[in-house]
Amino acid sequence: MNIEYMMRVADLNARYVDAIDADRLEAWPDFFRDDGHYRITTAENVAQGLPLSMVYTTSRAMMRDRVRALREANVYEGQRYRHVLGVPLIAAAEASGLRTRTNFMVARVMRTGETMLFATGCYEDRIVLDGPEAAHFAEKTVIIDSRQIDTLLAIPL
Amino acid sequence: MNIHTARRQWPAEGLTRIPYWIYSDRDLYAEEQERIFRGNTWTFLCLEAELPKPNTFRASNLGDMPVVVTRDAAGVIHAFENRCAHRGSLLCLKERGEAKEIVCVYHNWSYDLTGKLTGVAFRRGIAGKGGMPADCKPEEHAPRQLRIAIFAGLVFGTLGANTPPLEQYLGPDHVARIKRVMRAPAKVIGGYSQIIPSNWKLYIENVKDSYHASLLHMFFTTFRLNRLSQKGGLVVSEAGGNHISYSMTQDVAGKEYEQAGLRSANEGYALEAPGELLENVDEFGDGIGLQILTVFPGFVLQQIRNCLAVRRVVPQGLDRTELIWTCFGFTTDDDAIAELRLRQANLIGPAGFISMEDGAAAGFVQRGVAGAGDEESLVEMGGSGTASEESRVSEAAVRGFWKDYRRHMGF
Numbered sequence: 001m002n003i004e005y006m007m008r009v010a011d012l013n014a015r016y017v018d019a020i021d022a023d024r025l026e027a028w029p030d031f032f033r034d035d036g037h038y039r040i041t042t043a044e045n046v047a048q049g050l051p052l053s054m055v056y057t058t059s060r061a062m063m064r065d066r067v068r069a070l071r072e073a074n075v076y077e078g079q080r081y082r083h084v085l086g087v088p089l090i091a092a093a094e095a096s097g098l099r100t101r102t103n104f105m106v107a108r109v110m111r112t113g114e115t116m117l118f119a120t121g122c123y124e125d126r127i128v129l130d131g132p133e134a135a136h137f138a139e140k141t142v143i144i145d146s147r148q149i150d151t152l153l154a155i156p157l
Numbered sequence: 158m159n160i161h162t163a164r165r166q167w168p169a170e171g172l173t174r175i176p177y178w179i180y181s182d183r184d185l186y187a188e189e190q191e192r193i194f195r196g197n198t199w200t201f202l203c204l205e206a207e208l209p210k211p212n213t214f215r216a217s218n219l220g221d222m223p224v225v226v227t228r229d230a231a232g233v234i235h236a237f238e239n240r241c242a243h244r245g246s247l248l249c250l251k252e253r254g255e256a257k258e259i260v261c262v263y264h265n266w267s268y269d270l271t272g273k274l275t276g277v278a279f280r281r282g283i284a285g286k287g288g289m290p291a292d293c294k295p296e297e298h299a300p301r302q303l304r305i306a307i308f309a310g311l312v313f314g315t316l317g318a319n320t321p322p323l324e325q326y327l328g329p330d331h332v333a334r335i336k337r338v339m340r341a342p343a344k345v346i347g348g349y350s351q352i353i354p355s356n357w358k359l360y361i362e363n364v365k366d367s368y369h370a371s372l373l374h375m376f377f378t379t380f381r382l383n384r385l386s387q388k389g390g391l392v393v394s395e396a397g398g399n400h401i402s403y404s405m406t407q408d409v410a411g412k413e414y415e416q417a418g419l420r421s422a423n424e425g426y427a428l429e430a431p432g433e434l435l436e437n438v439d440e441f442g443d444g445i446g447l448q449i450l451t452v453f454p455g456f457v458l459q460q461i462r463n464c465l466a467v468r469r470v471v472p473q474g475l476d477r478t479e480l481i482w483t484c485f486g487f488t489t490d491d492d493a494i495a496e497l498r499l500r501q502a503n504l505i506g507p508a509g510f511i512s513m514e515d516g517a518a519a520g521f522v523q524r525g526v527a528g529a530g531d532e533e534s535l536v537e538m539g540g541s542g543t544a545s546e547e548s549r550v551s552e553a554a555v556r557g558f559w560k561d562y563r564r565h566m567g568f
Contacts, residue, residue: 040508044252045347052347052484054508056499061430066503068428073375075514077521147349148479149507151516 002090009088009100009127012135017083017104020156025070028156029063033128033136036060040142040157043121054153055142066156076154078111081118083157097128097138104142106157108150119157121145167568168533172556173541175534177526180356185566186475193454193565194220194472197317199326201456201469202226202236202303204483205310206343207253212270215253218471219314220454224303225249225259226312227270234307236314237272238300248300266295272302308332309339311458311467327452328394330545334401334450337441338460341487346498348483351507355519357455357472358562360480363515364449364457364468365558367391367402367549368538373518376510389447392545393554398453398561400554406439406446406462434503434510437462438494451554453561461511463494464501476523480516482506 012031019027032038039053057063070076086103093099101122108118126139142157165182168174179185194200202217208228215226216239223239225248239249241261248259248268258275259268267276274296282288289295303314306323313323324332353360363369389404428434437446440463448460455470469481482505486498505512526532536559539551543560546553562568 041347042349045349048347050345050347051495051499052349052502053499054349054502054506056503058433058500059430062433065428065430065434069376069510074510075373075375076517148352149349150352151354151507151520152351152513153508154513 002093005090005093005098005129006088008129008135009090009098009102012127012137013085013088013102013123016137017085021081021083023080025067025155028067029060031137032060032063032140033130033138034060036063036137037139038063038137038142038156039140040144040153042144042147044147046143054149055156063156070154074154076152079154080109081155081157082107082109097126100125100127104157116150118150119144119146119153121157165568167563171541172543172559173535173537175536175559176530177532177534178530180359180523180526181475181530183475186356186472188566190220190222190472192567193562195222195316196565197315197320198454198565199306199313199315199320199323199452200454201452201467202312202314204343204345204467204485205234205307205312206345206485207483208234208312210255212257213253213255214249214251214259214270216249216251217314218469219303219316221472221474223247224314225272226314227256227259227272229270230257234305234312235271236303236305236312240300241266242274242295242298242300243277268300272300274299309335310343311335311339328396328399330392330401331394331399331450331452334392334403334448335458337443337445338448338450338458338465340441341489343485344488344490346484346486346495348481349506350479350481351516352473353478353480353516353519354476355478355523356476357470357478358558359519359522360470360478360515361451361455361558362555363519364451365400365402365554366552367449367554368552369518370402370549373514374511376504389445389549390545390547391549391551391553393543393557396453396561396564397543397557397559399451400557401448401450402549402554403445403448404549405444434500435462437497437501440494453558459505461504462501463497464505465498466505478519 016031038057040055041053045052084105088100088102091099101124103122106119107115109115121144124141125137127135128138129135200219203215203226207215211230211232213228217224217226224236225239226236228234239247241248243266246263248261265278269275280289306313308323392401446462450458457468459466466482466484471479473479504510536552536555539553543553543557
């Protein structure tokens with residue numbers, strides 16, 4: 001067990017969800033490497049070996065475009081997330097990065113105050129420790145346990 | 158005449174007014190299930206490709222009735238109620254799988270893949286005691302079998318005794334436009350669903366509403382995917398319940414939106430990586446970049462460039478609807494087009510750049526009319542008719558839906 005890896009991954013995870021929950025979406029792409037991949041899919045698709053994603057980005061530019069769309073184009077009722085994460089599991093330490101799994105639960109709070117458990121699942125990530133104190137996602141796959149999304153999925157998970 | 162047509166009257170203006178009680182009347186909901194979903198209509202159950210080989214099954218729905226669709230050992234497709242003849246338990250507890258027979262978990266009654274009862278556990282009792290009387294005929298309570306019709310790789314089912322043949326029900330335009338999209342054997346690339354907080358009819362209206370497309374969905378307009386000024390058309394079937402909205406890929410018109418100063422025309426907004434998202438190929442060879450096709454009551458076939466999907470609209474109560482998406486490509490796809498389909502899928506589904514608003518919009522109406530049961534919706538874009546036309550600045554397909562709905566419901 002490598003405590004330093006666990007702590008650095010936990011720190012990256014914490015900063016990542018803090019930015020999203022605090023509505024600092026513009027910071028969201030900066031948690032990734034420049035050619036970082038981010039996608040959101042369901043456990044059912046993964047179990048069947050099917051490639052479809054709800055969100056599928058293969059670069060930070062595409063991620064910035066998603067943030068732009070949310071800020072300037074898409075219409076959705078005011079809402080915020082609250083992520084709660086589990087302790088990260090370091091599944092493997094490879095030359096290309098750490099393979100990690102982190103459980104998440106996300107509550108969605110509407111402007112009306114209505115709160116629901118919106119999504120649960122697991123982040124399957126490849127994380128590169130690319131500086132003495134730096135870490136970035138090379139790949140992040142958000143695997144939602146349920147195949148059902150309530151109304152819409154606007155903010156990234 | 159039933160109690161409801163006596164109690165409820167459609168507004169005198171006809172199809173240009175929709176009474177808001179239609180989205181919140183509990184008795185009407187139950188009647189819709191009987192007269193529409195279990196009546197003389199065809200419901201899309203699944204893609205043939207979802208039953209990949211003999212002895213497979215797929216769960217589906219006929220309105221809010223659970224259904225099992227199977228492919229038997231001989232390769233023939235069947236569908237029947239997902240309900241045991243005995244005490245009414247669900248028979249099939251999984252979404253999909255392989256099976257040579259279906260066995261109810263409750264008392265082990267068994268069925269073949271046509272839905273025929275094949276075994277009753279302890280029917281003759283044990284050692285001469287217990288068991289079922291000889292004159293009891295459980296086969297007569299067997300789950301109802303749906304009539305099946307398969308067209309272009311799409312499996313439809315009906316319980317109606319008088320449902321016309323599928324191709325007649327679809328109509329010649331729909332037969333042609335479905336075949337156009339289903340140009341090769343389908344291959345499923347994945348699925349998901351949305352729970353929409355509204356009556357099922359509000360979502361259906363949204364799909365048929367070609368007028369809202371570039372006004373609610375700003376992404377569409379700004380990137381010229383479906384400006385209303387592009388060449389295209391709106392086709393509404395004679396009975397009204399089936400529609401097709403389509404547009405060509407070329408952007409012919411100029412600055413009509415900007416001049417109107419509408420919210421949706423924000424020219425300052427540009428994507429950093431539009432090619433990664435929107436790159437596409439004309440796989441159908443006819444320049445039609447978008448085709449949204451619906452079949453009454455709740456089926457949608459979508460082609461948005463190379464992003465193809467079927468959508469099933471499943472009522473789950475008066476103000477709750479599950480919208481089930483299955484995205485597909487073809488067995489003939491190469492890696493390049495397979496990748497385009499995955500990228501363009503960013504446009505659709507619950508996180509879709511051009512579809513995320515639809516579930517919310519239906520919910521906004523359900524909430525907005527909560528205290529307005531006796532008020533009416535205004536549906537006069539494009540006039541008052543339901544005929545096909547070149548303009549998509551029209552609510553003709555919405556009026557068409559209500560025309561067909563009224564016919565089935567006896568309004």
